[in-house]
Amino acid sequence: MVKYTIHSGEDGAGFEISVIADNGARHTMLGFKTVAEAVAWIAGDKRLTTLDNDTSGRDLPPAREA
DSSP: OOEEEEEEOTTSSSEEEEEEOTTSOEEEEEEESSHHHHHHHHHHHHHHHHHHHOOSOTTSOOOOOO
């Protein structure tokens, strides 16, 4: 499970998100003006992660040829 931590930016302005992935990779997301923006980003990332982990393909439209 991915771990998210919201904290104040190093310069004291805004907020950052520390992300620790399942494989231990660490990332810091910068530039959030408010905690609400950071929380919204986390919610979106969780949705994308859920979609990435859904390998069934049942909700995907059929592929089109170019």
